[in-house]
Protein backbone atom coordinates (compact mmCIF):
# COMPACT_ATOMS: atom_id res chain seq x y z
CA UNK A 1 0.00 0.00 0.00
CA UNK A 2 2.68 2.53 1.02
CA UNK A 3 4.86 1.85 -1.99
CA UNK A 4 1.81 2.24 -4.27
CA UNK A 5 1.27 5.70 -2.74
CA UNK A 6 4.84 6.65 -3.57
CA UNK A 7 4.34 6.02 -7.32
CA UNK A 8 2.41 9.27 -8.07
CA UNK A 9 4.97 11.20 -5.96
CA UNK A 10 7.84 9.75 -7.99
CA UNK A 11 6.03 10.42 -11.30
CA UNK A 12 5.31 14.01 -10.30
CA UNK A 13 8.93 14.53 -9.25
CA UNK A 14 10.14 13.15 -12.59
CA UNK A 15 7.72 15.26 -14.65
CA UNK A 16 8.70 18.42 -12.70
CA UNK A 17 12.37 17.64 -13.25
CA UNK A 18 11.88 17.34 -17.03
CA UNK A 19 9.75 20.51 -17.09
CA UNK A 20 12.40 22.45 -15.20
CA UNK A 21 15.59 21.04 -16.72
CA UNK A 22 14.39 20.84 -20.33
CA UNK A 23 11.56 23.27 -21.04
CA UNK A 24 12.07 26.09 -18.52
CA UNK A 25 15.82 26.34 -19.00
CA UNK A 26 15.47 26.31 -22.81
CA UNK A 27 12.84 29.00 -23.11
CA UNK A 28 13.63 31.10 -19.99
CA UNK A 29 10.88 32.31 -17.68
CA UNK A 30 9.15 35.70 -17.75
CA UNK A 31 8.70 37.57 -14.45
CA UNK A 32 5.16 36.19 -13.91
CA UNK A 33 6.42 32.59 -13.92
CA UNK A 34 9.60 33.36 -11.95
CA UNK A 35 7.35 34.50 -9.09
CA UNK A 36 4.43 32.15 -9.81
CA UNK A 37 6.30 28.82 -9.85
CA UNK A 38 7.73 29.09 -6.30
CA UNK A 39 4.23 30.09 -5.12
CA UNK A 40 2.85 26.88 -6.68
CA UNK A 41 5.45 24.88 -4.75
CA UNK A 42 4.61 26.80 -1.58
CA UNK A 43 0.93 25.75 -1.82
CA UNK A 44 2.07 22.09 -1.78
CA UNK A 45 4.38 22.79 1.18
CA UNK A 46 1.42 24.38 2.95
CA UNK A 47 -0.66 21.22 2.47
CA UNK A 48 2.18 19.04 3.81
CA UNK A 49 2.95 21.37 6.69
CA UNK A 50 -0.69 21.43 7.73
CA UNK A 51 -0.88 17.62 7.79
CA UNK A 52 2.22 17.51 9.98
CA UNK A 53 1.09 20.05 12.60
CA UNK A 54 -2.72 19.96 12.59
CA UNK A 55 -4.72 18.22 15.34
CA UNK A 56 -5.80 14.83 14.01
CA UNK A 57 -9.56 15.26 14.43
CA UNK A 58 -9.84 18.58 12.50
CA UNK A 59 -7.00 18.16 9.99
CA UNK A 60 -8.91 16.72 7.02
CA UNK A 61 -11.58 19.38 6.24
CA UNK A 62 -8.97 22.17 6.21
CA UNK A 63 -6.60 19.94 4.21
CA UNK A 64 -9.31 19.39 1.61
CA UNK A 65 -9.70 23.15 1.24
CA UNK A 66 -5.92 23.69 0.95
CA UNK A 67 -5.60 20.84 -1.57
CA UNK A 68 -8.40 22.22 -3.75
CA UNK A 69 -6.87 25.70 -3.61
CA UNK A 70 -3.45 24.31 -4.62
CA UNK A 71 -4.94 22.28 -7.50
CA UNK A 72 -6.63 25.38 -8.92
CA UNK A 73 -3.73 27.72 -8.13
CA UNK A 74 -1.19 25.77 -10.22
CA UNK A 75 -3.29 26.35 -13.36
CA UNK A 76 -3.00 30.15 -13.08
CA UNK A 77 -0.06 30.37 -15.52
CA UNK A 78 -2.02 28.94 -18.45
CA UNK A 79 -2.56 32.29 -20.24
CA UNK A 80 1.24 32.76 -20.17
CA UNK A 81 1.88 29.14 -21.22
CA UNK A 82 -0.55 29.53 -24.14
CA UNK A 83 1.76 32.18 -25.58
CA UNK A 84 5.16 30.72 -24.76
CA UNK A 85 5.01 26.92 -24.71
CA UNK A 86 5.22 24.36 -27.48
CA UNK A 87 3.10 21.20 -27.77
CA UNK A 88 5.57 19.06 -25.75
CA UNK A 89 5.52 21.38 -22.75
CA UNK A 90 1.70 21.69 -22.90
CA UNK A 91 1.47 17.89 -22.84
CA UNK A 92 3.77 17.67 -19.81
CA UNK A 93 1.71 20.34 -18.01
CA UNK A 94 -1.45 18.33 -18.70
CA UNK A 95 0.20 15.31 -17.03
CA UNK A 96 1.23 17.48 -14.07
CA UNK A 97 -2.30 18.85 -13.68
CA UNK A 98 -3.68 15.30 -13.59
CA UNK A 99 -1.01 14.16 -11.11
CA UNK A 100 -1.45 17.14 -8.77
CA UNK A 101 -4.73 16.10 -7.03
CA UNK A 102 -3.61 12.42 -7.07
CA UNK A 103 -0.41 13.34 -5.22
CA UNK A 104 -2.37 15.44 -2.72
CA UNK A 105 -4.73 12.50 -2.14
CA UNK A 106 -1.67 10.25 -1.62
CA UNK A 107 -0.39 12.70 1.03
CA UNK A 108 -3.74 12.40 2.83
CA UNK A 109 -3.58 8.60 2.75
CA UNK A 110 0.02 8.61 4.00
CA UNK A 111 -1.09 10.88 6.84
CA UNK A 112 -4.08 8.60 7.56
CA UNK A 113 -1.76 5.58 7.77
CA UNK A 114 0.60 7.62 10.00
CA UNK A 115 3.60 7.74 7.64
CA UNK A 116 4.58 11.15 8.95
CA UNK A 117 8.28 10.58 8.31
CA UNK A 118 7.60 10.28 4.57
CA UNK A 119 5.52 13.47 4.70
CA UNK A 120 8.27 15.29 6.61
CA UNK A 121 10.82 14.13 4.03
CA UNK A 122 8.55 15.29 1.21
CA UNK A 123 8.11 18.68 2.92
CA UNK A 124 11.90 19.09 3.17
CA UNK A 125 12.31 18.28 -0.57
CA UNK A 126 9.44 20.62 -1.50
CA UNK A 127 10.87 23.54 0.49
CA UNK A 128 14.34 22.93 -0.96
CA UNK A 129 12.88 22.99 -4.51
CA UNK A 130 10.99 26.19 -3.68
CA UNK A 131 14.24 27.78 -2.46
CA UNK A 132 15.97 26.73 -5.70
CA UNK A 133 13.15 28.23 -7.80
CA UNK A 134 13.37 31.58 -5.99
CA UNK A 135 17.17 31.80 -6.02
CA UNK A 136 17.96 30.39 -9.48
CA UNK A 137 15.24 32.15 -11.44
CA UNK A 138 15.28 35.50 -9.64
CA UNK A 139 18.94 35.99 -8.70
CA UNK A 140 21.12 33.66 -10.78
CA UNK A 141 19.47 33.39 -14.16
CA UNK A 142 17.27 36.52 -14.03
CA UNK A 143 15.15 37.97 -16.82
CA UNK A 144 15.12 36.29 -20.22
CA UNK A 145 17.34 38.20 -22.66
CA UNK A 146 15.33 40.70 -24.77
CA UNK A 147 16.01 40.73 -28.51
CA UNK A 148 17.78 43.84 -29.79
CA UNK A 149 15.17 45.75 -31.82
CA UNK A 150 16.70 49.15 -31.07
CA UNK A 151 19.80 48.55 -33.19
CA UNK A 152 18.00 49.09 -36.52
CA UNK A 153 17.01 52.69 -35.69
CA UNK A 154 20.49 54.17 -36.22
CA UNK A 155 21.27 52.45 -39.52
CA UNK A 156 19.94 55.20 -41.82
CA UNK A 157 21.08 54.68 -45.44
CA UNK A 158 23.32 51.79 -44.27
CA UNK A 159 20.16 49.64 -44.47
CA UNK A 160 20.58 49.80 -48.27
CA UNK A 161 24.31 50.36 -48.68
CA UNK A 162 26.58 48.93 -45.97
CA UNK A 163 28.40 45.61 -46.41
CA UNK A 164 30.11 45.57 -43.00
CA UNK A 165 26.98 44.83 -41.00
CA UNK A 166 24.48 41.97 -40.67
CA UNK A 167 21.83 44.15 -42.32
CA UNK A 168 23.57 43.13 -45.58
CA UNK A 169 22.47 39.55 -44.84
CA UNK A 170 18.86 40.74 -44.53
CA UNK A 171 19.26 42.52 -47.88
CA UNK A 172 20.57 39.30 -49.43
CA UNK A 173 17.62 37.36 -48.01
CA UNK A 174 15.22 39.94 -49.45
CA UNK A 175 16.85 39.79 -52.90
CA UNK A 176 16.27 36.06 -52.84
CA UNK A 177 12.73 36.06 -51.38
CA UNK A 178 11.04 39.12 -52.87
CA UNK A 179 10.52 37.84 -56.45
CA UNK A 180 9.33 34.49 -55.04
CA UNK A 181 6.81 36.29 -52.78
CA UNK A 182 5.50 38.37 -55.68
CA UNK A 183 5.13 35.22 -57.82
CA UNK A 184 3.24 33.41 -55.03
CA UNK A 185 0.80 36.30 -54.63
CA UNK A 186 0.12 36.39 -58.35
CA UNK A 187 0.00 32.60 -58.61
CA UNK A 188 -2.66 32.24 -55.90
CA UNK A 189 -4.64 35.50 -56.05
CA UNK A 190 -4.18 36.46 -59.71
CA UNK A 191 -2.46 39.33 -61.48
CA UNK A 192 -4.63 42.15 -60.07
CA UNK A 193 -3.03 44.49 -57.53
CA UNK A 194 -3.62 43.34 -53.97
CA UNK A 195 -3.91 45.18 -50.64
CA UNK A 196 -0.66 44.11 -48.94
CA UNK A 197 0.33 44.72 -45.32
CA UNK A 198 4.05 44.31 -44.55
CA UNK A 199 4.52 43.85 -40.78
CA UNK A 200 7.83 44.90 -39.21
CA UNK A 201 8.72 46.30 -42.64
CA UNK A 202 12.01 47.83 -41.46
CA UNK A 203 13.48 49.93 -44.28
CA UNK A 204 10.93 48.59 -46.75
CA UNK A 205 12.96 45.97 -48.67
CA UNK A 206 9.77 44.00 -49.38
CA UNK A 207 7.21 46.84 -49.26
CA UNK A 208 9.07 48.93 -51.84
CA UNK A 209 9.61 45.89 -54.07
CA UNK A 210 5.92 44.88 -54.04
CA UNK A 211 4.94 48.49 -54.78
CA UNK A 212 7.00 48.33 -57.98
CA UNK A 213 4.84 45.31 -58.92
CA UNK A 214 1.72 47.49 -58.64
CA UNK A 215 0.39 46.32 -55.27
CA UNK A 216 -1.20 48.71 -52.76
CA UNK A 217 1.26 48.34 -49.91
CA UNK A 218 1.10 49.43 -46.28
CA UNK A 219 4.24 48.95 -44.18
CA UNK A 220 4.23 49.15 -40.41
CA UNK A 221 7.11 49.12 -37.97
CA UNK A 222 7.60 50.18 -34.36
CA UNK A 223 10.55 52.40 -35.30
CA UNK A 224 9.92 55.69 -37.12
CA UNK A 225 13.60 55.98 -38.17
CA UNK A 226 13.32 52.73 -40.16
CA UNK A 227 10.17 53.98 -41.88
CA UNK A 228 11.89 57.24 -42.86
CA UNK A 229 14.57 55.20 -44.70
CA UNK A 230 11.86 53.02 -46.26
CA UNK A 231 9.98 56.04 -47.57
CA UNK A 232 13.18 57.62 -48.91
CA UNK A 233 13.89 54.48 -50.99
CA UNK A 234 10.29 54.05 -52.25
CA UNK A 235 10.67 54.73 -55.98
CA UNK A 236 6.89 54.55 -56.52
CA UNK A 237 6.13 57.00 -53.66
CA UNK A 238 2.99 54.92 -53.16
CA UNK A 239 3.69 52.89 -50.02
CA UNK A 240 1.79 53.96 -46.89
CA UNK A 241 4.29 53.75 -44.01
CA UNK A 242 2.94 53.92 -40.47
CA UNK A 243 4.40 53.47 -37.02
CA UNK A 244 2.58 50.61 -35.32
CA UNK A 245 2.85 47.40 -33.35
CA UNK A 246 2.32 44.18 -35.30
CA UNK A 247 0.73 42.67 -32.17
CA UNK A 248 -1.96 45.38 -31.95
CA UNK A 249 -2.73 46.50 -35.50
CA UNK A 250 -4.51 49.79 -36.13
CA UNK A 251 -6.53 48.37 -39.06
CA UNK A 252 -10.12 47.09 -39.40
CA UNK A 253 -10.97 43.39 -39.72
CA UNK A 254 -10.49 41.73 -43.13
CA UNK A 255 -8.90 44.85 -44.63
CA UNK A 256 -5.96 43.15 -46.44
CA UNK A 257 -5.60 40.46 -49.13
CA UNK A 258 -2.00 39.67 -48.17
CA UNK A 259 -0.05 40.07 -44.92
CA UNK A 260 3.73 39.55 -44.79
CA UNK A 261 6.03 39.14 -41.78
CA UNK A 262 9.60 38.74 -42.97
CA UNK A 263 12.12 38.18 -40.16
CA UNK A 264 9.67 39.52 -37.62
CA UNK A 265 8.24 36.57 -35.67
CA UNK A 266 11.61 36.07 -33.94
CA UNK A 267 11.60 39.75 -32.91
CA UNK A 268 8.40 39.72 -30.85
CA UNK A 269 7.75 38.24 -27.40
CA UNK A 270 4.19 37.21 -28.27
CA UNK A 271 4.14 35.63 -31.75
CA UNK A 272 0.70 34.11 -31.06
CA UNK A 273 -0.76 37.60 -30.59
CA UNK A 274 0.84 38.68 -33.85
CA UNK A 275 -0.67 35.68 -35.67
CA UNK A 276 -4.06 36.50 -34.10
CA UNK A 277 -3.82 40.00 -35.52
CA UNK A 278 -2.80 38.64 -38.93
CA UNK A 279 -5.91 36.47 -38.94
CA UNK A 280 -8.10 39.43 -37.98
CA UNK A 281 -6.91 41.89 -40.63
CA UNK A 282 -6.67 39.26 -43.40
CA UNK A 283 -9.78 38.65 -45.50
CA UNK A 284 -10.98 35.03 -45.78
CA UNK A 285 -8.93 33.36 -48.50
CA UNK A 286 -6.13 35.92 -48.03
CA UNK A 287 -2.45 34.97 -47.77
CA UNK A 288 0.01 35.21 -44.91
CA UNK A 289 3.66 35.01 -45.99
CA UNK A 290 6.37 34.66 -43.35
CA UNK A 291 10.04 34.01 -42.81
CA UNK A 292 11.62 33.19 -39.47
CA UNK A 293 14.29 31.01 -37.82
CA UNK A 294 14.00 27.52 -36.42
CA UNK A 295 14.86 26.85 -32.74
CA UNK A 296 17.61 24.29 -33.41
CA UNK A 297 21.23 24.02 -32.34
CA UNK A 298 22.18 24.50 -35.99
CA UNK A 299 20.38 27.88 -36.14
CA UNK A 300 21.91 28.84 -32.78
CA UNK A 301 25.39 27.99 -34.11
CA UNK A 302 25.11 29.62 -37.54
CA UNK A 303 22.43 32.35 -37.35
CA UNK A 304 23.39 33.62 -33.89
CA UNK A 305 26.94 32.63 -32.93
CA UNK A 306 28.29 32.40 -36.50
CA UNK A 307 26.99 35.85 -37.46
CA UNK A 308 28.26 37.35 -34.18
CA UNK A 309 31.69 35.85 -34.79
CA UNK A 310 32.14 36.51 -38.52
CA UNK A 311 30.02 39.49 -39.61
CA UNK A 312 31.43 42.89 -38.70
CA UNK A 313 29.48 45.19 -36.39
CA UNK A 314 26.98 42.57 -35.26
CA UNK A 315 25.40 43.88 -32.05
CA UNK A 316 24.55 41.79 -28.97
CA UNK A 317 21.26 39.91 -29.02
CA UNK A 318 20.41 40.73 -32.62
CA UNK A 319 18.72 37.34 -32.33
CA UNK A 320 17.99 35.25 -29.24
CA UNK A 321 17.38 31.54 -29.55
CA UNK A 322 14.41 31.43 -27.18
CA UNK A 323 12.38 33.52 -29.68
CA UNK A 324 13.07 31.19 -32.61
CA UNK A 325 10.08 29.02 -33.52
CA UNK A 326 9.95 25.50 -34.89
CA UNK A 327 7.89 24.96 -38.07
CA UNK A 328 5.56 22.66 -36.10
CA UNK A 329 4.93 25.27 -33.41
CA UNK A 330 4.17 27.90 -36.04
CA UNK A 331 1.95 25.54 -38.02
CA UNK A 332 -0.05 24.84 -34.83
CA UNK A 333 -0.25 28.54 -33.95
CA UNK A 334 -1.56 29.28 -37.46
CA UNK A 335 -3.98 26.36 -37.44
CA UNK A 336 -5.44 27.51 -34.09
CA UNK A 337 -6.26 30.84 -35.75
CA UNK A 338 -7.94 29.63 -38.97
CA UNK A 339 -4.77 29.84 -41.06
CA UNK A 340 -3.88 26.75 -43.08
CA UNK A 341 -0.18 26.35 -43.83
CA UNK A 342 0.19 25.60 -47.53
CA UNK A 343 3.94 25.87 -48.05
CA UNK A 344 7.06 25.75 -45.88
CA UNK A 345 10.52 25.95 -47.48
CA UNK A 346 13.89 25.93 -45.75
CA UNK A 347 16.54 28.45 -46.71
CA UNK A 348 20.32 28.75 -46.35
CA UNK A 349 23.23 30.71 -47.83
CA UNK A 350 24.63 29.41 -51.12
CA UNK A 351 28.01 27.72 -50.65
CA UNK A 352 29.84 29.96 -53.10
CA UNK A 353 32.74 32.41 -53.03
CA UNK A 354 30.76 35.36 -51.46
CA UNK A 355 30.11 33.14 -48.40
CA UNK A 356 33.81 32.20 -48.01
CA UNK A 357 34.78 35.84 -48.62
CA UNK A 358 32.42 36.89 -45.84
CA UNK A 359 34.09 34.40 -43.47
CA UNK A 360 37.48 35.88 -44.36
CA UNK A 361 36.65 39.60 -44.39
CA UNK A 362 33.52 39.98 -42.20
CA UNK A 363 31.79 41.77 -45.09
CA UNK A 364 28.63 40.64 -46.87
CA UNK A 365 28.93 41.56 -50.55
CA UNK A 366 25.97 42.36 -52.75
CA UNK A 367 26.64 39.06 -54.56
CA UNK A 368 25.97 37.06 -51.35
CA UNK A 369 23.06 34.76 -52.11
CA UNK A 370 20.51 32.55 -50.39
CA UNK A 371 18.70 29.54 -51.75
CA UNK A 372 15.64 27.49 -50.79
CA UNK A 373 16.34 24.03 -49.41
CA UNK A 374 14.24 21.08 -48.17
CA UNK A 375 15.86 21.36 -44.72
CA UNK A 376 14.18 23.84 -42.36
CA UNK A 377 16.92 23.49 -39.71
CA UNK A 378 18.11 27.11 -40.11
CA UNK A 379 15.37 29.39 -41.38
CA UNK A 380 12.11 28.81 -43.16
CA UNK A 381 9.78 30.73 -45.43
CA UNK A 382 6.13 29.83 -45.74
CA UNK A 383 2.64 30.66 -46.83
CA UNK A 384 -0.61 30.19 -44.92
CA UNK A 385 -4.10 30.94 -46.16
CA UNK A 386 -7.00 32.19 -44.08
CA UNK A 387 -9.82 29.64 -44.08
CA UNK A 388 -13.02 30.55 -45.86
CA UNK A 389 -15.95 29.67 -43.61
CA UNK A 390 -18.91 28.57 -45.67
CA UNK A 391 -22.33 29.88 -44.66
CA UNK A 392 -24.41 27.35 -42.69
CA UNK A 393 -27.19 25.51 -44.58
CA UNK A 394 -29.90 27.48 -42.71
CA UNK A 395 -28.50 30.79 -43.98
CA UNK A 396 -28.05 29.49 -47.55
CA UNK A 397 -31.62 28.22 -47.71
CA UNK A 398 -32.92 31.28 -45.92
CA UNK A 399 -34.65 29.14 -43.25
Ligand SMILES: C[S@@+](CC[C@H](N)C(=O)[O-])C[C@H]1O[C@@H](n2cnc3c(N)ncnc32)[C@H](O)[C@@H]1O
Pocket residue numbers: 149152170174199200201202203204205206220221222223226244245246247261262263264267268
Ligand atom coordinates in the same frame (compact mmCIF):
# COMPACT_ATOMS: atom_id res chain seq x y z
C1 LIG B 1 14.88 41.89 -38.84
S1 LIG B 1 14.04 43.36 -39.15
C2 LIG B 1 13.09 42.85 -40.56
C3 LIG B 1 12.73 44.01 -41.45
C4 LIG B 1 11.97 43.61 -42.72
N1 LIG B 1 10.82 42.80 -42.46
C5 LIG B 1 12.89 42.92 -43.69
O1 LIG B 1 12.73 41.71 -43.91
O2 LIG B 1 13.75 43.61 -44.24
C6 LIG B 1 12.83 43.38 -37.88
C7 LIG B 1 11.99 44.63 -37.88
O3 LIG B 1 10.85 44.41 -37.05
C8 LIG B 1 10.56 45.61 -36.36
N2 LIG B 1 9.74 45.23 -35.20
C9 LIG B 1 10.11 44.58 -34.08
N3 LIG B 1 9.05 44.36 -33.28
C10 LIG B 1 7.96 44.86 -33.93
C11 LIG B 1 6.58 44.93 -33.63
N4 LIG B 1 6.08 44.43 -32.50
N5 LIG B 1 5.76 45.51 -34.54
C12 LIG B 1 6.24 46.02 -35.68
N6 LIG B 1 7.55 46.00 -36.00
C13 LIG B 1 8.40 45.42 -35.15
C14 LIG B 1 11.92 46.19 -36.04
O4 LIG B 1 11.85 47.57 -35.78
C15 LIG B 1 12.67 45.86 -37.33
O5 LIG B 1 12.54 46.91 -38.25
